[in-house]
Amino acid sequence: MESNTYENYQKLKQMLIEADQQVLNTPQPSTLELKASQNFNLLKLDFSLQFTTDDMLDYWNIIDSVKNTKLFQVLKLMPKGALHHLHIGGILTPEDFLSLLKNDSDVHVNLVENRIYFSPIFKENFIPVKEFLACESNESIILDAMRMTREKSVGTPDQRWLNFEQIFISTSAVFGEKRIWENYLSLGLSQLYEENLQRVEFRSMIGIGEMTDGDKFITIEEEIANLQKITDDFSREHPDFSCGLILTAHKLFPKEKTINEAKKVFEFHTEKPEFVLGFDIVGEEDKYNPDEEIYASIYQLKHETNRDCPMFFHSGEVISKNAPSLYDVILLDTQRIGHGIDLIKYPSLIEIVKNKKITIEVCPISNMVLGYVRDLRSHPALAYFYNGIQISISSDVPGLFGYKGVTHDWLWICMLWNIDLMQIKKIAENSIDGCTEPVRTRRVWQEKWEEFITYLADLDI
Numbered sequence: 001m002e003s004n005t006y007e008n009y010q011k012l013k014q015m016l017i018e019a020d021q022q023v024l025n026t027p028q029p030s031t032l033e034l035k036a037s038q039n040f041n042l043l044k045l046d047f048s049l050q051f052t053t054d055d056m057l058d059y060w061n062i063i064d065s066v067k068n069t070k071l072f073q074v075l076k077l078m079p080k081g082a083l084h085h086l087h088i089g090g091i092l093t094p095e096d097f098l099s100l101l102k103n104d105s106d107v108h109v110n111l112v113e114n115r116i117y118f119s120p121i122f123k124e125n126f127i128p129v130k131e132f133l134a135c136e137s138n139e140s141i142i143l144d145a146m147r148m149t150r151e152k153s154v155g156t157p158d159q160r161w162l163n164f165e166q167i168f169i170s171t172s173a174v175f176g177e178k179r180i181w182e183n184y185l186s187l188g189l190s191q192l193y194e195e196n197l198q199r200v201e202f203r204s205m206i207g208i209g210e211m212t213d214g215d216k217f218i219t220i221e222e223e224i225a226n227l228q229k230i231t232d233d234f235s236r237e238h239p240d241f242s243c244g245l246i247l248t249a250h251k252l253f254p255k256e257k258t259i260n261e262a263k264k265v266f267e268f269h270t271e272k273p274e275f276v277l278g279f280d281i282v283g284e285e286d287k288y289n290p291d292e293e294i295y296a297s298i299y300q301l302k303h304e305t306n307r308d309c310p311m312f313f314h315s316g317e318v319i320s321k322n323a324p325s326l327y328d329v330i331l332l333d334t335q336r337i338g339h340g341i342d343l344i345k346y347p348s349l350i351e352i353v354k355n356k357k358i359t360i361e362v363c364p365i366s367n368m369v370l371g372y373v374r375d376l377r378s379h380p381a382l383a384y385f386y387n388g389i390q391i392s393i394s395s396d397v398p399g400l401f402g403y404k405g406v407t408h409d410w411l412w413i414c415m416l417w418n419i420d421l422m423q424i425k426k427i428a429e430n431s432i433d434g435c436t437e438p439v440r441t442r443r444v445w446q447e448k449w450e451e452f453i454t455y456l457a458d459l460d461i
């Protein structure tokens, strides 16, 4: 009698476990994937002997040393599918960006009250970068001005964002110069390619700053055409890699300007749907959450113009208040949600996100550094993943956080979420399903995944 009750208990428990596994729906491993998984677990074990969980929570301390681990090197080689969330001005690390600037004899720099400002040409009180760097201690001043240091990532959310946006202000003038911009992007693309990404969908702001080619002003249309040419040339040389562009307004823009930008993006998307993928509004949500009227106007515009321009909104990246914009972006039929940390509080929206397969673009290190989720073990995205919501892994502005590409983000979730190889495969597949070119991206990724699994299964650890 007793044993029957126990058997029954076990059966009921097994049913509950299976019901959860069905929701998670991890792919069934092949024989080779099983072997690769064993090696992957050994790599994780080896990593945990070198770095504890506490070490991982102290991001700034180990950001460089983790690169020497085998786990990092294997994750770097892993085909990752599509990168959904990367602001184009945040690709390069300060070191790489500075190496470009110091080789350009026209680039000048000025230090004002510990703030660095660059200029693509000579300006009063500015000196050539090379000359500035002749004083050895100035190099670390420049590099620190171009990244979110540990000191800049503490304080109130507002202080952190002021520090964060100051970095963009320091470099905005050189970003507005075509030759520097082209060099920046070319180097950025080759670094992203080395991360074994099959597709990158960049975000770039329009209507802010001016782009020049020497003394000639460049229109937004020319700027987009120029960007497309650089990425197309790169993809032609690397047919297993493709790019697209999401154009963004800023949450601090007045309503009319944002609507106007949305209108322009709708037109650009109609002309070049393969490159201009859609629209977004960026910026600190706690401070500038655009009012409902802006979203309602975009909704109206979408219906009036009958333009089916996709949306990829940042939303739910908050600390101090709730994120009611999540309702707006769902009503606007957003295809993905940037960050979505606060979605956890909105059960009806969670259901919609799940049913419509809206992908949450999770940026683990960005969320940690900017103080949204200091301990990744309690990141809501882990709950989303286990509840069958599509998530992808992105790096937001990795250069500003001191690393290249997106491997650090994968490493951090791999260890702090304790996920296995098949769960990693599932997230990479999610990124492909959630990108704007899934068929081609999946075809390229699939082949690379098989190569990677063969390599990992044979790896001598």
Ligand SMILES: [Zn+2]
Binding pocket: 085, 087, 282, 314, 338, 396
């Ligand atoms: Zn972002």
